[in-house]
Amino acid sequence: MTEAQIPFRCEDIHVAIESKPVVKGVTLNIKGGEIHALMGPNGSGKSTLVNALMGHPSYSLTSGRIFVNGENVTEMPPHERSRHGMFLAFQYPLAIPGVTVANFLRAAVKARVKDDSEMKAFRKTLLAEFERLEIDPAFATRYVNDGFSGGEKKRLEILQMAMLKPSIALLDETDSGLDIDALQIVSKGINTVVNKDVGVLLVTHYQRILNFVKPDFVHVFMGGRIVRSGGPEMAAQLEKEGYEKIEKEVSRIAEVA
Amino acid sequence: METNNQKTQTRPVVNVREDYQARYGFSDPDEYFHKAPKGINHEVVAMISKLKKEPEWMRKFRHEALDAFFAKPMPQWGDTELLNSIQFENIHYFLKSTEGTEKSWDDVPDNIKKTFNRLGIPEAEQRFLGGVSAQYESEVVYHSLREDLTKQGIIFLDMDSALREQEEIVKKYFATVIPPTDNKFAALNSAVWSGGSFIYVPPDTDVKIPLQAYFRINAKNMGQFERTLIIADKGSRVHYIEGCTAPTYSSDSLHSAVVELVAMDGAYIRYTTIQNWSNNVFNLVTKRAMAHTDATVEWVDANLGSKLTMKFPCVYLVGERAKAEILSVAFAGDGQHQDAGAKVIHAAPNTTSRITSKSISKGGGRASYRGMVKVYPSATNCKVSVECDALLLDENSRSDTYPTMEISSDDVRVEHEARVSKIAEEQIFYLQSRGLSEDEARMLIVNGFFEPFVKQLPMEYAVEMNRLIELEMEGSVG
The missing domain is CATH 3.40.50.300 (P-loop containing nucleotide triphosphate hydrolases)
Structure with missing residues (x-):
């Protein structure tokens, strides 16, 4: 290697x-x-x-x-x-009130793509990851970690990891x-x-x-x-x-x- | 060819990095049809009334209001230092830029057309509005209402035309919600008012698409005193949106509007304001609504820019089960004081009010929440909720809360919450660890803070609002 x-x-x-x-x-x-x-x-x-x-x-x-x-x-x-x-x-994980999980992830993904055309597939990718990780898609419209249980916060961390592909x-x-x-x-x-x-x-x-x-x-x-x-x-x-x-x-x- | 050119110009600017100066700070050359000399006196008032060929009752009303203005002291509360710095003698109280109000966009004088094109007004009209009014200095220069709305019997006129064409109904309601003696600035407006909107919605009529007015100050040392009156008859519904801008000058301008709303039994009025004044404008506005039985009035009010804003949208709940909802947001940047809030009077049983205030102070800016809720003894079984949320972006900025509650009834449920917070370093780091720069992280947190407000706006306005917040965050305004 x-x-x-x-x-x-x-x-x-x-x-x-x-x-x-x-x-x-x-x-x-x-x-x-x-x-x-x-x-x-x-x-x-x-x-x-x-x-x-x-x-x-x-x-x-x-x-x-x-x-x-x-x-x-x-x-x-x-x-x-x-x-x-x-x-x-x-x-x-910290709460960001007023910022939905979907918007937050969109901003984070957008920060690392080279041009905006790559964002076209964002919604589809996000929904696919929800499914793969068995997370309720209703997560997308909740505010980041705001009122989340401990388990929900950690699942959101893993979802972010899946979306950001480190x-x-x-x-x-x-x-x-x-x-x-x-x-x-x-x-x-x-x-x-x-x-x-x-x-x-x-x-x-x-x-x-x-x-x-x-x-x-x-x-x-x-x-x-x-x-x-x-x-x-x-x-x-x-x-x-x-x-x-x-x-x-x-x-x-x-x-x- | 001309039309094609227009179209390219009307596209709203999408570059979010552009600053206020480039986008709104331009000014047109000073060519006026009629310009009153600086200063305020009975001659100026007489001249305005004469130019407008007004009925005798209105002429009299103006002169009496001017006497009230002279007699009334400056408010002894709020930012008295800034208030006392207003030089009333250095302001033009009337500027007429065209001969009349145009119904066709093509007939609007070129320089003014260019201004509103740059602000994206005609395009907004085509896309999602039922009616548009564009006011330039003292008078409305362009006005239109969709034909289907006219057929429904909806009246949407500039206030000067309304006085000519609908005198009876104007006379019946004008200054009944806010009398000239209410405060010094309401008195001044009553004396020199010009332009503004008049709306009448017939009973049981639902105006499904918003009506909009756009106010633009162009000249230096200008005073804009529009007067708006909206009457929603029994069981009707209407949403009105106003936007405002002015160029950046080193000397001050004064914007002092009076807005009166009457929501009859079972009617619904939402009044949305996004104002984005340059930092040399004193913005001292009186807004008040009467809500009758089962009526709902919502003020959705965003205060950006200006030097000093004092604005406390008010609802008088005079009929049983009437509702008031006031959502006020403010962004105070360097050299700005946003003194904003709300006022609700519960004068009937089973009435409900909810006030939500959100403010951000940045770069030495100052935001104040000033609120008053009054419940009369006869107003039993009322619900009152007040929530104030302030976010300080740095150490030099300031936030104050001045809530007043006068509750004379024992049968009231009151909820009151006030919070002041700062952006935590940990929040920034969390967002940075996801790839957002420090500025992007702050921006996202600020957007989230205003989200409960922004989501109340039609989509196009939500986009515009986010862009304005972004401009403020860059600190490039003024």
Whole structure:
């Protein structure tokens, strides 16, 4: 696979919030069709990492580089990163009162097409995605996340991902706040949208979602670093033993070093 | 060939990036049929009345109104500093640009035709309006009503023609809703009024397509004082839309209209305004409606532009089960004060009112909601709802709410909500992460904020309204 075909690569990412270091050197390579799970305890900096990768203005990237399809997006504002193929599914999606889902998606899709003729198929595509993701088309006329239940918000995130066709999808705790039924529906949506051209970084605290969305790689994230990487079996191990065991091992190693 | 040229000119400008200056800020050379000298006195009033060959009662009415104007103090509330900066002696109170009102577009003088072509008026008429009136300075220069509506007995005239052709009905209702003594600016309008619309809808007649008037100030230091009177007879329905613009000058103009609506038993009137004045216009308008038994009056009012707008559309609910709905939006940019709101008087039982106000302040602009709801003791079982929503786009901008409720009946259900919000950084980031630039993100949030208003407009106006909001967001106006 050539450089340009690798959907996502980040090198030695360091992030600070109000000059306090939170992410301390993260390197990831995510190929098309790969699902990477990033697991870690609360407060480990997982959300900070994905928000900073997307270009959140409150998080400053103190060093490191980000590549999407081989292109360096490190200096780009968030909307340029999006147009280059990055997508972030928010842990807490925001309400935009008065803006319908259809108009919002139209604006977002329009922002990335080269000429307006490509917009002709928009309605058809949108309806097709509603059907594919088993979402009620009445969603289209509701205001974005305004009065949505937790499950509806997460489904709308997946719908957006389907419409925007990213190369790399960062899913920030997409499982949080969902009951088991909602979790299954959302997981099904993720599996439907993900194909060989898109890489996924799935950030989660719990192993639960990984029963439905099967990762190819699992990374354990602690204290702003990836401390372990392995195959899908590691998720089950974590579930059984908890984060504490790894935490102890990591600190022992740190002491020795 | 001429017609073809016209057609290309009448296409509305679709380039959303064009600014106010290019689109509305142009002005025609100053060639007038009759121009009153600057300043206000009984001679000017006499001259206006004489030129219009008015009946004696109207001449008298004007002179008495002028005395009321002189006698009345400036309002002691609102933006008194700006109000007191109005130089009444520096304004032309009457400008006549043509000899009469034309019924055929081809007969309108070229320079004026060009102006309205640039504003897209004739095309709008062809496409979706039942009748059009175009006022240039003091007088209506073009007027038309679809033949089928004329056959239904609907009268839609400019106010000057109405006084000549329908004197009886004009005399019966004129100034009955807003007497000249109501306030200083209503008095001034009563003294020097010119132009405006007169509409009468016969009983049980439904005017299915909107009637429209367009008001344009062209000259410097001009005062426009149109007078509109709409009478919807029993069980009838009508929707009237008005739009307004003016060129950008460094010196001030004054727009002070009086609008009176009478909704008889079971009638329905919707009055929609989209005004987009340049930033040198004082816009001080008195709008009031009488709603009789089972009648509904809706004011749908958008205030963009102007230096100072003071406008509080009012409904007197005088008949049982009458309804008032007032939807007012304002966009206050740099150097602007939008003092807008609503007023409802519940004077009969089982009456309902709903006021929704939405304002945006940007770049140091100031938006005020000023509202008054009064319920008389006899008005039992009434419902009142007031909702004010203000959005501040930056730290220098300002929003104030001045709600007044005088409720003398114990049998009233009142809901009142007021909110002031800012656009959250997280909202912007959310939209940016979907590929919208920061400006596009703000624009989308602002459009969403005004959406409850915009969706009340006919489609063509909704498009225009969104474009005007976009112009304001670019801050290029003025």
